[in-house]
Amino acid sequence: MQHNPSQGSNASKPEPGTQPGHTQAGHPQAGAGLLFLREEEFRIAQDKLFFAFRDLNAAPDAILHELGYGRAHHRALHWIGRMPELKVGDLLLILGITKQSLARVLGPLIREGYVEQGKGKVDRRQRLLVLTDKGVALERRLFEAARERLAAAYREAGGPAVEGFRKVLRGMTTEQGRKYLDALEAARSQKGPRILT
Amino acid sequence: MQHNPSQGSNASKPEPGTQPGHTQAGHPQAGAGLLFLREEEFRIAQDKLFFAFRDLNAAPDAILHELGYGRAHHRALHWIGRMPELKVGDLLLILGITKQSLARVLGPLIREGYVEQGKGKVDRRQRLLVLTDKGVALERRLFEAARERLAAAYREAGGPAVEGFRKVLRGMTTEQGRKYLDALEAARSQKGPRILT
DNA sequence: AATATATGACAGCAATGCTGACTTATGTGC
DNA sequence: GCACATAAGTCAGCATTGCTGTCATATATT
Numbered sequence: 001m002q003h004n005p006s007q008g009s010n011a012s013k014p015e016p017g018t019q020p021g022h023t024q025a026g027h028p029q030a031g032a033g034l035l036f037l038r039e040e041e042f043r044i045a046q047d048k049l050f051f052a053f054r055d056l057n058a059a060p061d062a063i064l065h066e067l068g069y070g071r072a073h074h075r076a077l078h079w080i081g082r083m084p085e086l087k088v089g090d091l092l093l094i095l096g097i098t099k100q101s102l103a104r105v106l107g108p109l110i111r112e113g114y115v116e117q118g119k120g121k122v123d124r125r126q127r128l129l130v131l132t133d134k135g136v137a138l139e140r141r142l143f144e145a146a147r148e149r150l151a152a153a154y155r156e157a158g159g160p161a162v163e164g165f166r167k168v169l170r171g172m173t174t175e176q177g178r179k180y181l182d183a184l185e186a187a188r189s190q191k192g193p194r195i196l197t
Numbered sequence: 198m199q200h201n202p203s204q205g206s207n208a209s210k211p212e213p214g215t216q217p218g219h220t221q222a223g224h225p226q227a228g229a230g231l232l233f234l235r236e237e238e239f240r241i242a243q244d245k246l247f248f249a250f251r252d253l254n255a256a257p258d259a260i261l262h263e264l265g266y267g268r269a270h271h272r273a274l275h276w277i278g279r280m281p282e283l284k285v286g287d288l289l290l291i292l293g294i295t296k297q298s299l300a301r302v303l304g305p306l307i308r309e310g311y312v313e314q315g316k317g318k319v320d321r322r323q324r325l326l327v328l329t330d331k332g333v334a335l336e337r338r339l340f341e342a343a344r345e346r347l348a349a350a351y352r353e354a355g356g357p358a359v360e361g362f363r364k365v366l367r368g369m370t371t372e373q374g375r376k377y378l379d380a381l382e383a384a385r386s387q388k389g390p391r392i393l394t
Numbered sequence: 395a396a397t398a399t400a401t402g403a404c405a406g407c408a409a410t411g412c413t414g415a416c417t418t419a420t421g422t423g424c
Numbered sequence: 425g426c427a428c429a430t431a432a433g434t435c436a437g438c439a440t441t442g443c444t445g446t447c448a449t450a451t452a453t454t
Contacts, residue, residue, distance in 0.1 A: 040385065041359070042347040043340070046253075046275065047381065048366035051374035053250060054293055056243075070409050070442095078243065088432060096251055101411055103433070125420045125431040143240070150239040153368030157361065162238070164354065164361025169245035171350030177248035184244065188237065267411095267440055285401065298442055300402070322400040322451045399452070404445105411440075421430075 045168075052153075059145035067138075072097075072105045074142055077131065080115055081139045082184060085128040087120070094180055114138055242365075249350075256342035264335075269294075269302045271339055274328065277312055278336045279381060282325040284317070291377055311335055 109115040114135035120126030154162050276291055277283055306312040311332035317323030351359050
């Protein structure tokens with residue numbers, strides 16, 4: 001995950017050790033077989049989401065750390081890159097944090113020239129966020145750090161699996177989040193295919 | 198996400214607002230169509246993983262907050278529940294944090310009777326972690342809070358999609374993480390089916 | 395007996411959440 | 425045009441959860 005050089009005597013042996021893994025936690029008195037099977041499947045989803053998240057963020061985290069930034073900065077860069085001219089209010093809704101928490105992350109990004117804010121045309125109270133060239137470059141660097149892992153996963157799993165992957169993740173997302181996913185998709189139908197064909 | 202009652206004047210309108218979503222961030226001069234298509238697919242994975250994670254944790258977070266705990270406590274409870282008699286060292290490797298960070302989370306869980314530690318039989322330096330009844334109950338409560346969302350996702354997406362979902366997530370996981378996933382799977386082949394049939 | 399390992403504990407620092415309170419600019423309704 | 429609402433920013437203080445460094449204790453290993 002992070003930086004764990006030697007120190008006193010922290011964890012060491014990278015061997016997972018033969019864990020029994022009883023999968024206890026529940027099953028008071030069996031009987032409703034299908035119910036428990038279902039439950040185990042949900043727990044598997046949690047297990048795997050945890051590991052995927054952990055391992056996908058490891059490389060970007062290291063880069064961010066060098067720059068004195070953290071994951072919160074990455075999230076902001078990601079979403080501003082994904083939706084240029086994103087309004088501050090939308091970014092808050094996406095991230096699910098308070099204005100004050102965002103400020104601490106966005107402030108430095110703006111001051112150090114990774115993000116710029118324009119005034120809204122329709123509503124001039126709004127600030128529309130965009131990445132500067134420097135911001136695009138950093139976002140790209142972070143993306144490339146995770147890319148290999150993503151590519152390997154897609155390659156190993158194959159096209160149909162990827163489709164299922166996306167379908168399930170969408171299913172776990174609230175209606176609010178889906179609106180943003182849909183907006184991205186709509187943007188793709190306009191601009192994406194043009195590149196391909 | 199968290200608790201955001203009214204305060205001064207924070208974010209308000211829950212309307213996503215019609216975001217353009219140019220999907221800029223990159224594409225200097227097009228040409229290698231397939232490459233960029235590929236890139237967009239990876240970015241979609243990041244988008245969706247973010248939302249799924251955000252929305253899946255919202256309900257458990259609220260419960261944890263009531264108890265004065267946080268996500269870190271949830272992660273510990275989850276993994277100890279999944280792998281009873283988990284060694285402290287293994288938990289550290291799974292979570293990817295330092296011993297000192299774990300201590301702050303595990304200490305309270307033990308003191309308040311959610312987790313117990315037994316001495317290792319083979320190596321008596323080891324502490325084997327298990328959930329107490331109280332711990333099982335809390336873990337279950339947290340699980341149930343996320344369950345509905347998981348169930349909806351699996352239902353909407355369907356069996357083959359779920360298979361793909363798991364395959365892709367595994368692909369994003371390092372070899373180290375896969376060992377633990379495999380250990381869980383091995384445990385299932387021993388005990389799981391017995392319940393079903 | 396010497397050394398290595400598994401765990402625990404103390405101290406201090408950093409990143410990133412939160413709440414509360416207040417300001418400034420701008421839009422809207424009447 | 426005035427009253428009120430909304431978008432955004434800012435200051436202050438607190439909590440959670442990471443990190444580093446240092447040291448202690450029990451138990452294996454050689």
